[in-house]
Amino acid sequence: MRLVLLGPPGAGKGTQAHRLAEKYGVLLVSTGDLFREHSRRDTHLGRQARAYMDRGELVPDEIVLSMVLARIGAPGAAGGFMLDGFPRTLNQAEALEESLEEWGLELTAALDLELDEEIVVKRLTARRVCSSCGRPYNVELSPPAETGVCGSCGGELVQREDDREDVVRRRLEVYERETASLVEFYEQRGLLRRIDGDGTEDEVTERAEAALRG
Numbered sequence: 001m002r003l004v005l006l007g008p009p010g011a012g013k014g015t016q017a018h019r020l021a022e023k024y025g026v027l028l029v030s031t032g033d034l035f036r037e038h039s040r041r042d043t044h045l046g047r048q049a050r051a052y053m054d055r056g057e058l059v060p061d062e063i064v065l066s067m068v069l070a071r072i073g074a075p076g077a078a079g080g081f082m083l084d085g086f087p088r089t090l091n092q093a094e095a096l097e098e099s100l101e102e103w104g105l106e107l108t109a110a111l112d113l114e115l116d117e118e119i120v121v122k123r124l125t126a127r128r129v130c131s132s133c134g135r136p137y138n139v140e141l142s143p144p145a146e147t148g149v150c151g152s153c154g155g156e157l158v159q160r161e162d163d164r165e166d167v168v169r170r171r172l173e174v175y176e177r178e179t180a181s182l183v184e185f186y187e188q189r190g191l192l193r194r195i196d197g198d199g200t201e202d203e204v205t206e207r208a209e210a211a212l213r214g
Protein backbone atom coordinates (compact mmCIF):
# COMPACT_ATOMS: atom_id res chain seq x y z
CA MET A 1 0.00 0.00 0.00
CA ARG A 2 1.36 3.44 -0.93
CA LEU A 3 -0.47 6.29 0.77
CA VAL A 4 -0.32 10.06 0.98
CA LEU A 5 -1.87 11.83 3.97
CA LEU A 6 -3.15 15.36 3.33
CA GLY A 7 -4.85 17.86 5.61
CA PRO A 8 -4.25 21.16 7.38
CA PRO A 9 -1.76 21.50 10.24
CA GLY A 10 -3.14 19.82 13.35
CA ALA A 11 -5.76 17.75 11.50
CA GLY A 12 -4.32 14.61 13.11
CA LYS A 13 -2.08 13.44 10.27
CA GLY A 14 0.79 12.38 12.52
CA THR A 15 -1.54 10.58 14.94
CA GLN A 16 -3.33 8.67 12.17
CA ALA A 17 -0.15 8.07 10.16
CA HIS A 18 1.39 6.11 13.04
CA ARG A 19 -1.74 4.01 13.51
CA LEU A 20 -2.28 3.26 9.81
CA ALA A 21 1.38 2.59 9.01
CA GLU A 22 1.43 0.04 11.83
CA LYS A 23 -1.83 -1.56 10.73
CA TYR A 24 -0.78 -1.90 7.09
CA GLY A 25 2.88 -2.67 7.88
CA VAL A 26 4.29 0.11 5.69
CA LEU A 27 7.20 2.52 6.14
CA LEU A 28 6.15 5.80 7.75
CA VAL A 29 7.83 8.91 6.38
CA SER A 30 6.93 12.17 8.17
CA THR A 31 8.74 15.17 6.74
CA GLY A 32 8.03 17.32 9.81
CA ASP A 33 9.43 14.62 12.15
CA LEU A 34 12.49 14.16 9.92
CA PHE A 35 13.21 17.90 9.99
CA ARG A 36 12.70 18.07 13.77
CA GLU A 37 15.03 15.10 14.22
CA HIS A 38 17.72 16.87 12.15
CA SER A 39 17.10 20.05 14.10
CA ARG A 40 17.58 18.22 17.45
CA ARG A 41 20.86 16.80 16.15
CA ASP A 42 21.77 20.28 14.86
CA THR A 43 22.76 19.02 11.40
CA HIS A 44 23.18 21.35 8.44
CA LEU A 45 19.78 20.22 7.09
CA GLY A 46 18.22 20.74 10.54
CA ARG A 47 19.52 24.31 10.80
CA GLN A 48 18.31 25.10 7.28
CA ALA A 49 14.83 23.67 7.95
CA ARG A 50 14.38 25.21 11.41
CA ALA A 51 14.59 28.74 10.06
CA TYR A 52 11.51 28.09 7.88
CA MET A 53 9.58 25.91 10.32
CA ASP A 54 9.76 28.32 13.26
CA ARG A 55 8.13 30.99 11.10
CA GLY A 56 5.44 28.59 9.82
CA GLU A 57 6.80 28.72 6.26
CA LEU A 58 7.46 25.72 4.02
CA VAL A 59 10.98 24.36 3.67
CA PRO A 60 12.08 24.85 0.00
CA ASP A 61 11.12 22.06 -2.40
CA GLU A 62 14.66 21.05 -3.36
CA ILE A 63 15.58 20.30 0.27
CA VAL A 64 12.37 18.31 0.90
CA LEU A 65 12.46 16.38 -2.36
CA SER A 66 15.97 15.01 -2.07
CA MET A 67 15.25 13.88 1.49
CA VAL A 68 11.92 12.15 0.76
CA LEU A 69 12.73 10.56 -2.59
CA ALA A 70 15.91 9.03 -1.16
CA ARG A 71 13.79 7.42 1.58
CA ILE A 72 10.98 5.97 -0.50
CA GLY A 73 13.26 4.91 -3.35
CA ALA A 74 15.23 2.83 -0.84
CA PRO A 75 14.77 -0.96 -0.60
CA GLY A 76 13.20 -0.46 2.85
CA ALA A 77 10.13 1.09 1.21
CA ALA A 78 9.50 -1.82 -1.17
CA GLY A 79 6.65 -3.01 1.10
CA GLY A 80 4.82 0.30 0.74
CA PHE A 81 4.82 3.66 2.52
CA MET A 82 2.73 6.25 4.27
CA LEU A 83 3.74 9.85 3.55
CA ASP A 84 2.75 12.28 6.33
CA GLY A 85 3.15 15.94 5.40
CA PHE A 86 4.42 15.30 1.89
CA PRO A 87 3.69 16.40 -0.80
CA ARG A 88 2.83 19.93 0.24
CA THR A 89 3.21 21.84 -3.05
CA LEU A 90 2.19 21.08 -6.63
CA ASN A 91 5.87 20.80 -7.52
CA GLN A 92 6.39 18.13 -4.82
CA ALA A 93 3.29 16.22 -5.97
CA GLU A 94 4.47 16.21 -9.58
CA ALA A 95 8.00 15.14 -8.59
CA LEU A 96 6.55 12.27 -6.54
CA GLU A 97 4.35 11.20 -9.44
CA GLU A 98 7.30 11.23 -11.88
CA SER A 99 9.55 9.25 -9.53
CA LEU A 100 6.88 6.62 -8.92
CA GLU A 101 6.35 6.29 -12.67
CA GLU A 102 10.09 5.80 -13.17
CA TRP A 103 10.07 3.07 -10.53
CA GLY A 104 6.96 1.44 -12.08
CA LEU A 105 4.88 2.15 -8.96
CA GLU A 106 1.52 3.82 -8.27
CA LEU A 107 -0.08 5.46 -5.27
CA THR A 108 -2.93 3.50 -3.69
CA ALA A 109 -4.77 6.56 -2.32
CA ALA A 110 -4.47 10.07 -0.94
CA LEU A 111 -6.35 10.45 2.36
CA ASP A 112 -7.48 14.00 3.10
CA LEU A 113 -8.17 14.66 6.80
CA GLU A 114 -10.65 17.53 6.98
CA LEU A 115 -10.93 19.68 10.11
CA ASP A 116 -12.40 23.07 10.93
CA GLU A 117 -9.82 25.82 11.38
CA GLU A 118 -10.86 26.80 14.92
CA ILE A 119 -10.60 23.18 16.12
CA VAL A 120 -7.10 23.10 14.60
CA VAL A 121 -6.07 26.21 16.54
CA LYS A 122 -7.45 24.73 19.80
CA ARG A 123 -5.70 21.39 19.25
CA LEU A 124 -2.34 22.86 18.34
CA THR A 125 -2.13 25.49 21.07
CA ALA A 126 -2.95 22.70 23.59
CA ARG A 127 -0.31 20.36 22.17
CA ARG A 128 2.86 19.54 24.09
CA VAL A 129 5.40 17.04 22.80
CA CYS A 130 7.98 14.98 24.63
CA SER A 131 11.42 16.49 24.00
CA SER A 132 12.89 13.01 24.22
CA CYS A 133 10.59 10.53 22.37
CA GLY A 134 8.33 12.94 20.43
CA ARG A 135 5.02 11.60 21.81
CA PRO A 136 2.29 14.29 21.51
CA TYR A 137 -0.14 15.21 24.33
CA ASN A 138 -3.17 17.45 24.39
CA VAL A 139 -2.92 19.19 27.77
CA GLU A 140 -6.69 19.69 27.88
CA LEU A 141 -8.06 16.42 26.48
CA SER A 142 -5.33 13.86 27.22
CA PRO A 143 -2.86 15.33 29.72
CA PRO A 144 -0.02 13.22 31.11
CA ALA A 145 -0.45 11.80 34.63
CA GLU A 146 2.32 14.09 35.91
CA THR A 147 2.24 17.67 34.61
CA GLY A 148 5.04 18.40 32.13
CA VAL A 149 6.40 14.84 32.18
CA CYS A 150 6.05 12.25 29.40
CA GLY A 151 4.12 9.15 30.52
CA SER A 152 6.09 6.97 28.09
CA CYS A 153 9.71 7.87 28.82
CA GLY A 154 9.79 10.48 31.61
CA GLY A 155 11.09 13.17 29.21
CA GLU A 156 10.22 16.85 29.52
CA LEU A 157 7.11 18.06 27.66
CA VAL A 158 7.63 21.19 25.58
CA GLN A 159 5.60 23.36 23.23
CA ARG A 160 6.69 23.29 19.59
CA GLU A 161 7.97 26.71 18.51
CA ASP A 162 5.44 26.65 15.63
CA ASP A 163 2.48 25.83 17.92
CA ARG A 164 2.18 29.40 19.19
CA GLU A 165 -1.15 30.81 18.04
CA ASP A 166 0.32 33.45 15.69
CA VAL A 167 2.50 30.83 13.94
CA VAL A 168 -0.40 28.33 13.78
CA ARG A 169 -2.49 30.93 11.94
CA ARG A 170 0.42 31.59 9.58
CA ARG A 171 0.72 27.83 8.89
CA LEU A 172 -2.99 27.71 8.07
CA GLU A 173 -2.54 30.55 5.55
CA VAL A 174 0.43 28.76 3.98
CA TYR A 175 -1.63 25.56 3.81
CA GLU A 176 -4.45 27.34 1.95
CA ARG A 177 -2.02 29.01 -0.46
CA GLU A 178 0.36 26.12 -1.20
CA THR A 179 -1.20 22.80 -0.25
CA ALA A 180 -5.02 22.91 -0.42
CA SER A 181 -4.94 22.60 -4.24
CA LEU A 182 -3.43 19.11 -3.92
CA VAL A 183 -6.88 17.86 -2.94
CA GLU A 184 -8.00 18.63 -6.49
CA PHE A 185 -4.76 17.20 -7.94
CA TYR A 186 -5.49 13.81 -6.38
CA GLU A 187 -9.24 14.02 -7.01
CA GLN A 188 -8.56 14.37 -10.74
CA ARG A 189 -6.50 11.17 -10.57
CA GLY A 190 -9.29 9.28 -8.78
CA LEU A 191 -7.09 8.78 -5.69
CA LEU A 192 -8.71 11.12 -3.19
CA ARG A 193 -10.50 9.79 -0.08
CA ARG A 194 -12.01 12.49 2.15
CA ILE A 195 -12.03 11.74 5.88
CA ASP A 196 -13.80 13.77 8.58
CA GLY A 197 -11.02 14.49 11.11
CA ASP A 198 -13.42 15.53 13.91
CA GLY A 199 -14.07 12.79 16.48
CA THR A 200 -11.99 10.52 18.65
CA GLU A 201 -8.70 9.13 17.36
CA ASP A 202 -10.35 5.68 17.08
CA GLU A 203 -13.31 7.05 15.11
CA VAL A 204 -11.00 8.79 12.64
CA THR A 205 -8.90 5.64 12.19
CA GLU A 206 -12.07 3.62 11.50
CA ARG A 207 -13.16 6.14 8.86
CA ALA A 208 -9.75 5.97 7.18
CA GLU A 209 -9.79 2.17 7.14
CA ALA A 210 -13.32 2.15 5.70
CA ALA A 211 -12.27 4.62 2.99
CA LEU A 212 -9.36 2.38 2.04
CA ARG A 213 -11.61 -0.70 1.87
CA GLY A 214 -14.27 1.05 -0.20
Ligand code: AP5
Binds near residue numbers: 012064087138162199
Ligand atom coordinates in the same frame (compact mmCIF):
# COMPACT_ATOMS: atom_id res chain seq x y z
P1 AP5 B 1 4.54 18.96 10.21
O1 AP5 B 1 5.19 18.44 11.40
O2 AP5 B 1 4.15 18.06 9.10
O3 AP5 B 1 3.34 19.84 10.73
P2 AP5 B 1 1.85 19.99 10.21
O4 AP5 B 1 1.46 19.47 8.90
O5 AP5 B 1 1.61 21.43 10.41
O6 AP5 B 1 1.13 19.03 11.12
P3 AP5 B 1 1.20 18.87 12.65
O7 AP5 B 1 2.32 17.95 13.04
O8 AP5 B 1 1.17 20.19 13.37
O9 AP5 B 1 -0.21 18.24 12.91
P4 AP5 B 1 -0.80 16.84 12.45
O10 AP5 B 1 -1.80 17.02 11.36
O11 AP5 B 1 0.29 15.84 12.22
O12 AP5 B 1 -1.61 16.51 13.74
P5 AP5 B 1 -1.20 15.63 15.03
O13 AP5 B 1 -1.51 14.21 14.78
O14 AP5 B 1 0.16 15.99 15.55
O15 AP5 B 1 5.43 20.12 9.52
C1 AP5 B 1 6.04 21.13 10.30
C2 AP5 B 1 6.79 22.08 9.39
O16 AP5 B 1 7.81 21.36 8.66
C3 AP5 B 1 5.97 22.79 8.29
O17 AP5 B 1 5.32 23.93 8.78
C4 AP5 B 1 7.08 23.11 7.27
O18 AP5 B 1 7.84 24.21 7.68
C5 AP5 B 1 7.98 21.88 7.35
N1 AP5 B 1 7.59 20.84 6.35
C6 AP5 B 1 7.12 19.59 6.63
N2 AP5 B 1 6.85 18.93 5.49
C7 AP5 B 1 7.17 19.77 4.47
C8 AP5 B 1 7.09 19.67 3.06
N3 AP5 B 1 6.64 18.54 2.45
N4 AP5 B 1 7.47 20.73 2.32
C9 AP5 B 1 7.94 21.86 2.90
N5 AP5 B 1 8.02 22.04 4.24
C10 AP5 B 1 7.65 20.99 5.02
O19 AP5 B 1 -2.31 16.18 16.05
C11 AP5 B 1 -2.30 17.52 16.51
C12 AP5 B 1 -2.75 17.55 17.98
O20 AP5 B 1 -4.10 17.10 18.06
C13 AP5 B 1 -1.94 16.62 18.92
O21 AP5 B 1 -1.84 17.23 20.18
C14 AP5 B 1 -2.80 15.35 18.99
O22 AP5 B 1 -2.59 14.67 20.21
C15 AP5 B 1 -4.20 15.93 18.87
N6 AP5 B 1 -5.14 15.03 18.17
C16 AP5 B 1 -4.89 14.22 17.11
N7 AP5 B 1 -6.02 13.57 16.74
C17 AP5 B 1 -7.00 13.99 17.60
C18 AP5 B 1 -8.39 13.70 17.71
N8 AP5 B 1 -9.02 12.85 16.89
N9 AP5 B 1 -9.09 14.35 18.68
C19 AP5 B 1 -8.47 15.23 19.53
N10 AP5 B 1 -7.16 15.53 19.47
C20 AP5 B 1 -6.44 14.94 18.51
